[in-house]
Amino acid sequence: MNRGKKFVKVLFLLLVLSILFSSLSxxxxxxxxxxxxxxxxxxxxxxxxxxxxxxxxxxDIMIRGQSAWITxxxxxxxxxxxxxxxxxxxxxxxxxxxxxxxxxxxxxxxxGGYKNKGDIVIVRGVFHRACHEHGGDTxxxxxxxxxxxxxxxxxxxxxxWKLLLAISFSLVSxxxxxxxxxxxxxxxxxxxxxA
Amino acid sequence: MILKPTRxxxxxxxxxxxxxxxxxxxxxxxxxxxxxFSTEWNTILDFLVGIASCVLFWLIIENTCKVKKxxxxxxxxxxxxxxxITAMLFGAIPHFLSxxxxxxxxxxxxxxxxxxxxxxxxxxxxDHVSHGLNMWRHLLTYAGGQGIIVIALTFLFAGTAGAFxxxxxxxxxxxxxxxxxxxxxxxxxxxxxxxxxxxxxxxFALLHEGMPIGRGFLHSVWLFMGAWSTGGFAPQNLNLxxxxxxxxxIVTLIIFVIGSFNFALHYAVWTGKRNEIYKNVEIRSFAxxxxxxVLILSIGFSKVGLYTTLTExxxxxxxxLVSGHTTTGNSTIFSVSFYREFGFIAMxxxxxxxxxxxxxxSTGGGFKGxxxxxxxxxxxxxxxxxxxxxxxxxxxxxxxxRDIWLDDAIVKGALLIVLSYVGxxxxxxxxxxxxxxxxxxxxFDAVSAGSNTGLSAGLTxxxxxxxxxxxxxxEMWAGRLEFMSVFALFxxxxxxxxxxxxxxx
Numbered sequence: 239m240n241r242g243k244k245f246v247k248v249l250f251l252l253l254v255l256s257i258l259f260s261s262l263s264x265x266x267x268x269x270x271x272x273x274x275x276x277x278x279x280x281x282x283x284x285x286x287x288x289x290x291x292x293x294x295x296x297x298d299i300m301i302r303g304q305s306a307w308i309t310x311x312x313x314x315x316x317x318x319x320x321x322x323x324x325x326x327x328x329x330x331x332x333x334x335x336x337x338x339x340x341x342x343x344x345x346x347x348x349x350g351g352y353k354n355k356g357d358i359v360i361v362r363g364v365f366h367r368a369c370h371e372h373g374g375d376t377x378x379x380x381x382x383x384x385x386x387x388x389x390x391x392x393x394x395x396x397x398x399w400k401l402l403l404a405i406s407f408s409l410v411s412x413x414x415x416x417x418x419x420x421x422x423x424x425x426x427x428x429x430x431x432x433a
Numbered sequence: 434m435i436l437k438p439t440r441x442x443x444x445x446x447x448x449x450x451x452x453x454x455x456x457x458x459x460x461x462x463x464x465x466x467x468x469x470f471s472t473e474w475n476t477i478l479d480f481l482v483g484i485a486s487c488v489l490f491w492l493i494i495e496n497t498c499k500v501k502k503x504x505x506x507x508x509x510x511x512x513x514x515x516x517x518i519t520a521m522l523f524g525a526i527p528h529f530l531s532x533x534x535x536x537x538x539x540x541x542x543x544x545x546x547x548x549x550x551x552x553x554x555x556x557x558x559x560d561h562v563s564h565g566l567n568m569w570r571h572l573l574t575y576a577g578g579q580g581i582i583v584i585a586l587t588f589l590f591a592g593t594a595g596a597f598x599x600x601x602x603x604x605x606x607x608x609x610x611x612x613x614x615x616x617x618x619x620x621x622x623x624x625x626x627x628x629x630x631x632x633x634x635x636x637f638a639l640l641h642e643g644m645p646i647g648r649g650f651l652h653s654v655w656l657f658m659g660a661w662s663t664g665g666f667a668p669q670n671l672n673l674x675x676x677x678x679x680x681x682x683i684v685t686l687i688i689f690v691i692g693s694f695n696f697a698l699h700y701a702v703w704t705g706k707r708n709e710i711y712k713n714v715e716i717r718s719f720a721x722x723x724x725x726x727v728l729i730l731s732i733g734f735s736k737v738g739l740y741t742t743l744t745e746x747x748x749x750x751x752x753x754l755v756s757g758h759t760t761t762g763n764s765t766i767f768s769v770s771f772y773r774e775f776g777f778i779a780m781x782x783x784x785x786x787x788x789x790x791x792x793x794x795s796t797g798g799g800f801k802g803x804x805x806x807x808x809x810x811x812x813x814x815x816x817x818x819x820x821x822x823x824x825x826x827x828x829x830x831x832x833x834x835r836d837i838w839l840d841d842a843i844v845k846g847a848l849l850i851v852l853s854y855v856g857x858x859x860x861x862x863x864x865x866x867x868x869x870x871x872x873x874x875x876x877f878d879a880v881s882a883g884s885n886t887g888l889s890a891g892l893t894x895x896x897x898x899x900x901x902x903x904x905x906x907x908e909m910w911a912g913r914l915e916f917m918s919v920f921a922l923f924x925x926x927x928x929x930x931x932x933x934x935x936x937x938x
Binding site: 278279281296297298299300301302306307309311315319320321324326327328329330331332333335337350351352353367368370372373374375376377394396397400401403404407408410411414415417418421 | 473474475478479481482485486488489492493495496530532533535554556557558559560561562563564642643644645648669670671674675676677679739740742744745747748749765766767769770773774894895896
């Protein structure tokens, strides 16, 4: 009898533990940052699930009524762009559109582009393989957006060697232009003499 | 007997190419201006170096290769084909100097893709590119759509009797006006009018969708240039998906469909012949092949159960299909989605649409509607003659601006070009398979390059093998020039090596 009670107790404990573990793992799943490339390569797997991404906000914030679209990139260039001396990684950017409430994007101040490194944000939201609300777009509907690191302007020191090259080419061109003009004048005067 | 080109021939060809390169340098002043207004100092220097190089090249040629002789058909064909290659080499200078390309080959790939209105690219970190470089990317696809030679003709070849020969050699046969220089200017007039109207419409759409006014203006011009030229470039990496906007998609769809029409058709409509829209063989051919492709696409989507509502079908299916059919390449999905989400049937519907392509004498590529019309009419005639009495003479005609009776020469010409396209598609696909890509992906990108479309299923990337990059450059170039000029250039190469000189008296 005792052994039977003990067995039921162990079974109950195991059940409680497994429920606890599974709910915990869901939390961990949502908070663990997922690369965007993995999301778009495994859309079926993540469709409708809560995901967390971390990356640079690039381009524009497009306000639509009480909501807004932002684009978040998490490729290697979102960490060190080619514009700040990053090395070639053999790929273009990897990003995704995030649909958020207007107030959720209020804290985003710097947008990534030629002159700036954009703010780095952590977006928690629901991934859609083909969002019914947005005509089939692949997107993330944000639950929360946190600015993890503020963006900054890139330094673009003048590349003087390019200026030197342009001046040298222009000087040679000027000489050739003068030569061409002289040739033309000579041709005109010789034809005039001939006449 | 193959005759060796004389020194005079080569000088004349070089002189023509010099003029084309001067044209490239002149166009670079527009992105230079944008870079100045955007205070992008290093980009300004990139364009100054580019312009100085073009002018220097032109002056060297003018000083050394000027001859008193007019261009013949042979010269015209070689100037067009070699002119495009040289324009690629010079146009790639600002690209390479921007620091967004790993190699000069990658920069040349993007240049050829732009000029030929393909839209594939190997540029890295696009989302951090300057306004000046973005202007150059879009401008060269807009200029390339009208034809680099058309640009040179408009401004730099005035009074040259051989101008028509290089105009035709660029893959354009229609003479809208008796004078070819005036034809070239008419093409520009049409394109610039549409640029104004289309960009304004896009500007309003983008402002409505929350874009700030300054960038909204630039994006509207760039999107117009990408769509109208059927190039498909966009300023952001996500292409049209970046905007998440039905209105922007509708406007660009209208622009690239109109852009894919024959310039002669545009001119006919402009001059009051509106009936031409309904009667023209290319419009009928485009409508028929679009309908068939949409049918196949919907069967494919129903199999995978994706994009189930009408809006989703329009924005993700129809839009990308028509973008492929007009050889534009603007896209509202991720590249990998063609392979991973569309499924086999829908993906091949897009491949088929890309292979057929747009209209002859337009900014588009592919077999072209005119040739599809000629071949299908010919086949229909053959079927009719089989069931008719032996004594019956069956002749078919097509309507393209005027009624044209089909004869063997027309049909043979169309078949030769279509077979050449099939050849480059097939070889490109085979190369991709040899390099280990899946057949669907390999053929998707090979057809996309050869038909100057620009959609990608993920193969085209800076990491693709160098040989594939070179082959795709060849595909884009040969496909855009519709082979004849390319054959002429190869013929010149052979003649230079194996040809015989005419004996001098």
